[in-house]
Amino acid sequence: MKKILIFSTDYLPHIGGAEIAASHVAANLQDDALCVLITSRMSASLPRKEKIGAVRVHRIGIGIRFDKFLLPFFGLIEAWRLQREESFDAVWVMMASQASVAAAFFSFIFPHVPVVLTLQEGDEEEHLHRYVLGNRYLYRLLIRPWYRFIFHRAKRITAISRYLLERARRIVPEKELFLVPNGVDDVFFQRVISKKTSSQKTILSVSRLVKKNGLDILIRALVKLPSEFFLVIAGEGGEKKSLQDLTRSLSLDARVAFLGAVPNADLPALYQKADVFSRPSRSEGLGISFLEAIVSGVPVVAPLVGGIRDFLIDRRTGIVHASDDPDDLVRAIREAVEDDSLRACIIENSRNIAENYRWKKISEEMRKIFFSN
Known part of the structure; x- marks a missing residue:
């Protein structure tokens, strides 16, 4: 051996x-x-x-x-x-x-x-x-x-x-x-697309709560989105308190859920409930959470930084937005959620790259x- x-x-x-x-x-x-x-x-x-x-x-x-x-x-x-x-x-x-x-x-x-x-x-x-x-x-x-x-x-x-x-x-x-x-763990390949029973739109971010992952940008973008959009953040990190303070200062407490660390076994259920995945990273080696979202059939919106370029092709495998730009992030999220034909195209194309991971x-x-x- x-x-x-x-x-x-x-x-x-x-x-x-x-x-x-x-x-x-x-x-x-x-x-x-x-x-x-x-x-x-x-x-x-x-x-x-x-x-x-x-x-x-x-x-x-x-x-x-x-x-x-x-x-x-x-x-x-x-x-x-x-x-x-x-x-x-x-x-x-x-x-x-x-x-x-x-x-x-x-x-x-x-x-x-x-x-x-x-x-x-x-x-x-x-x-x-x-x-x-x-x-x-x-x-x-x-x-x-x-x-x-x-x-x-x-x-x-x-x-x-x-x-x-x-x-x-x-x-x-x-x-x-x-x-x-x-x-990506095989469990994420088991796609079960559940039917929505409410008009709520869920933005999911699975991330360490650190500056490079840009969650402050995502929270600022949420202010500019309609009230039916909610943000779920899974993860821990040194920026947690400042992100919670930012959420309170923007009166978003009722629309942002900080779940803390989520066990790997519970992540597939989170992806299945999400309408879109976002992590507006300032730098990124590759980003396993992006791949988990893609494999799970959840449209990804992200800036083209670092290793994200390897898998994200604008309007084919996800939607690209400008770095450090809450307004452009709003545009990308709305397209991913509201443009049904584009959304279907992204989900179908994601199946074609999933086997590489x-x-x-x-x-x-x-x-x-x-x-x-």
Whole structure:
């Protein structure tokens, strides 16, 4: 049986694109590949070791947010110990982040183990400036070398979108680069179009509540929509309070529902009740929630930023609106909901691209990348 060592700064039960990708690929490869994952603990309620699905998880730290900064050193020590026990055939690095530094040093000690880096992050590299209070000189001196370290140590690099693939090409044009998107859980492919019993129009946004996802734009757009339009937001994040304050200041409390974190198993029901999906992102690596909406048969409206360009074709697979523009977002939402022929066209076309995002297909692509010579 082949063995893969995964480095990921965070992991389940915390949910993000990278965490979901690692769990699904491991599940699809479990008959002939063992997956062991090193991550930061970041919560005292999480055990140091456990098995989640097909993944053996080893957590580093004492259970606080600072644990991720311990990964470059203590993650390397744990990886060294595990390598003596398991003798891994490949290393898989989820994103260029704290865990990737440990993986890069691991590759120096065990150069015969090929390293595969997967780019998932939606933020621009400049987002890392926050670690040095926005000082560009300190960023170039202290942060950028570590961020790019794994790019140079990886044998192969995969990216979930062409946008991220181009980022890798600018940094390491000589590397083997592969476009491998994230997938969508099979449960979202089971479309059940329910009949509406009311005139209410539901806008759904499944999103981390962070500035880059542009939910403030969506809330401002809701003010300009007729009163039968309601907004449902599923997700948590640091911007939650400011978004709730904005909602109250615009007298929208009765038309906006903040659901908090919603378990994956409950998401299909939310999509089935939605008339349109919107997340007016300011930047985006790919956006698994957009794909879940498309696969579920819900028209998507979004700006053409980052990896969204890979799947959103205006008036064919969704409706494009201008970035940071509530007025144009209003126009896009109304078209998606009120233009029946356009809506039917978008839903039908979405069926044609859905098969590209099945995890089984994606996992087979990753298998070839892990174990090819």
